[in-house]
Amino acid sequence: MSDITQQKAPFSSLTDRYPMRVLLAFGSLAVTIAILGGGAAFLQDVRGVSYIGIAGVGLFVGVVGIWALFYSLNSLAELFGPGVRDRIVPYVFVAPAALTLGFYILYPAVRTVWLSFLSRRGDEFVGLANYEYIFTNPAMLVVLRNTLLWVIFVPLMATVVGLLIAVIVDRFKPRWEKIVKSLVFMPMAISFVGASIIWRFVYYFRPAHLEQLGLLNAIVTALGGDPVAWITIRPWNNFLLIFIMIWLQTGFAMVILSASVKGVPKDLLDAARVDGAGELSVFFNVTIPYVKGTILVVMTTILFMVLKIFDVVYVTTSGQHGTHIVASRMYQEAFVYRNFGRGSALAVFLFVVVIPFMVRNVQHIREARSQ
Template identity: 45%
Template structure:
């Protein structure tokens, strides 16, 4: 209860603080550049100056926070990547030399690439199929709500749910894990699924696909509804079947949206951390870059230099995809 009360008070104070800031700053701006009882030329000048400043009153706090929480950490991470584990002694490129000679790094990098191949493709594909199917049934909105529901769960919460699904009991104990219960029901042998090398990566990926399919479905459903009915009707009159309409008429018209959804999930996958931490903590060959960065930075005494190098690698991988995504979105907006 104390935590809930603290969170509630923080939210109330935050909202009130924002209201006081925006209201007070606008009053102050109007007093600095008054328009009442002033010559017409001065009124026009003050209005022009105030209107140019006013947007920054709203954007200013956000820009400052983004600068502090995003820009500064990037610069400091680059700096730390050239220092030793304590972040005090300059070691040059030693951390980068270690990185490209580390088997642990290449294991993490390989796993991340595997996640990149499977998760965005599977989530986008399932989202597209579900969006298409639910638009054709009367209870489609109910189905969409159920499929989108995992998006409301944190990654840690989702991992706990799936831990019960993959749970394994040895020594002949009754299996409480859903997957092993099904296997035993059909006469199979229960398995400790998340400890099986290579395949356990896919069991972890299923969790993120389960979460992100709802996101892909919502975005792609909106895009599908934007397809002109005339094109579908023309294809039907020309004798096209359902699959031909889907792959040759509908998908090409929303290809830009599909690409944006795919790249958005890709950026998320590059930073995946919570699921691996909660399910395996990187054991049994499931380590990924973000979890490795966390291990080097905060565990075993911490090594700021090596942790920062792994963070730089993640940033370098994310930036090109993010830039392409922004350019694609801007191109679509200009096309409209």
């Protein structure tokens, strides 16, 4: 690459001199430490500082800091000869990521498993008591049932609606296809909190003598019915929350499946149609078998997502009226009741549930790669 040699040339006179390089390496290391340390100290307590000040310092520390770190470490490694350097540099590049992963995921995951066998404060070994609670406590059984509903209906409905839309709009004029897809995909930009507020407004209930502000009750009353406090009706209120999640995830399913649907060979479709197959038959006998693998990936992906989501329940009902799911209950146990033992057990439960699907997904990816 001529590009590299040319760009390297102007620096070489300066950086080739060894004392200069030593100075640069240690100098940049000092600057890095100053940025990170000073920034951390500054941001520890920012009361009384203007937004702009905080934002400026914060962005500088966060964005420049990470690059200063890599630069200084690399400069230090380059002080050695090329042979040693090429053996050290790979570790320098990998180390920040590996250490971060170790501290933020690997270590906590192992420790969470251990905590799940301890009491609420972690000072007493309780064996399987926390797990026993999950599977026997009546309230927890409702939580498990709700989670099961979520896990079945969200992936299923999001995928079905997403696939239908993908197949239908594939036949539209490109402009319309684009518009419909954009609108269905749009909720993916909205936070779970935002979506929950949006749907709380739709489900909003006021006593019958008042004008209904929520869309759902307005429709019900316009059809002559009485307004309903939807969110409080067990167990059906769960489906209202589930629908919020379907609403959020359908766009994802649609876009992935749309790409897959477009990959169905035209010859195959035309051949089926020439043979006299109706559109429904083409859909079930050609399109679906062809995109089956993608459907599976989409469903498992949404399933992972659904298991981990706590925001919708937290914002819409805070788990009242029998709407908790494992993820929201885990938050409540661990961070509201401060029962780290039970919270950990619930986290482990989520993890264990995911494993079989993960194995299936990995197999699928491997198959796809070997083809």
